[in-house]
Amino acid sequence: MNTQIIKEILKLKEEKNVVILAHYYVPDEVQDIADYIGDSYYLAKIAKSCEADTIVFCGVRFMGESAKILNPEKKILMPDLTADCPMAHMVSLREIEDMRNKYDDLAVVCYINSTAQLKASSDVCVTSSNAISIVKSLPNNNIFFIPDKNLGKFIADNVPEKNIILNDGCCPIHAAIYASEVMEEKANHPNALVLAHPECEADVLAIADYIGSTSGIISYAKTSTSDEFIICTEDGVEFKLRSDSPNKKFYFTKTRPSCSNMKLNTLEKVLHVLQTEENEVVLSKEMRESALAPLEKMLELGK
Ligand code: 13P
Ligand code: SF4
Numbered sequence: 350m351n352t353q354i355i356k357e358i359l360k361l362k363e364e365k366n367v368v369i370l371a372h373y374y375v376p377d378e379v380q381d382i383a384d385y386i387g388d389s390y391y392l393a394k395i396a397k398s399c400e401a402d403t404i405v406f407c408g409v410r411f412m413g414e415s416a417k418i419l420n421p422e423k424k425i426l427m428p429d430l431t432a433d434c435p436m437a438h439m440v441s442l443r444e445i446e447d448m449r450n451k452y453d454d455l456a457v458v459c460y461i462n463s464t465a466q467l468k469a470s471s472d473v474c475v476t477s478s479n480a481i482s483i484v485k486s487l488p489n490n491n492i493f494f495i496p497d498k499n500l501g502k503f504i505a506d507n508v509p510e511k512n513i514i515l516n517d518g519c520c521p522i523h524a525a526i527y528a529s530e531v532m533e534e535k536a537n538h539p540n541a542l543v544l545a546h547p548e549c550e551a552d553v554l555a556i557a558d559y560i561g562s563t564s565g566i567i568s569y570a571k572t573s574t575s576d577e578f579i580i581c582t583e584d585g586v587e588f589k590l591r592s593d594s595p596n597k598k599f600y601f602t603k604t605r606p607s608c609s610n611m612k613l614n615t616l617e618k619v620l621h622v623l624q625t626e627e628n629e630v631v632l633s634k635e636m637r638e639s640a641l642a643p644l645e646k647m648l649e650l651g652k
Pocket of ligand 1: 387388389390434462476477478520546548561562563564
């Protein structure tokens, strides 16, 4: 069954000059047919630089929207437009406005995991792979970091010279990676290194041997001389971890971190959007234009 779907996908994507992008959290079989797989930053850069007229973006809504904002002339299709990141909505425009009124020298730094509207109200976007260096490079002393308090706290720890104001949002999947369960894995596998995404809670980050984005975790595991790892991020990364290092061992916590929104990306839906060109990401011109500057600033400062 899958073989036939895959054959059709590969044929149509060739015929229609479509590039398929997939985040590391989508199901294995979807990562397998993608032209590019990567973390949020890499995918945003590829969406901008690839030559295709149409991109099928296998991820969640904010990723498709960012691709559209950066490439208004390209058609961005998503296998499932309802695949949304709950954290992307966890701050209000009112809170941003209040913070701007409260502080003179303030930069609103927006994690890319946010709605287009929130991006439009921010000064610069970041992803987990460039957040520290971008925040460091800003001239402002006061930084309102939205929406993720855990990534915000991680930045604050690494950029102590700035006043990082945190917002009360988080990723429910990473927040359910409990330090107690990480410790259980450590007890079972005493030689395993703990590799954690900065969306994890502070008590998990405190016991991590390495903290980084999904691609950071993947390249750390690949190049490390260790061969056992406890992975503290969404379980879709296991596909790339295993294909890069088939002889290494990867463990996840008992409450397996799985993002139901990312898992909405199926091969059947990829084929459907290739056939019908439905599920196009549409944003008003006004919204696209006002959310463009913070994304472009990220690409510029992230170089
Ligand atoms: P990165 O792949 O950029 O590390 O982001 C993880 C994430 O939460 C995407 O939803
Ligand atoms: Fe959002 Fe968390 Fe899912 Fe990433 S893993 S899309 S941050 S809910």
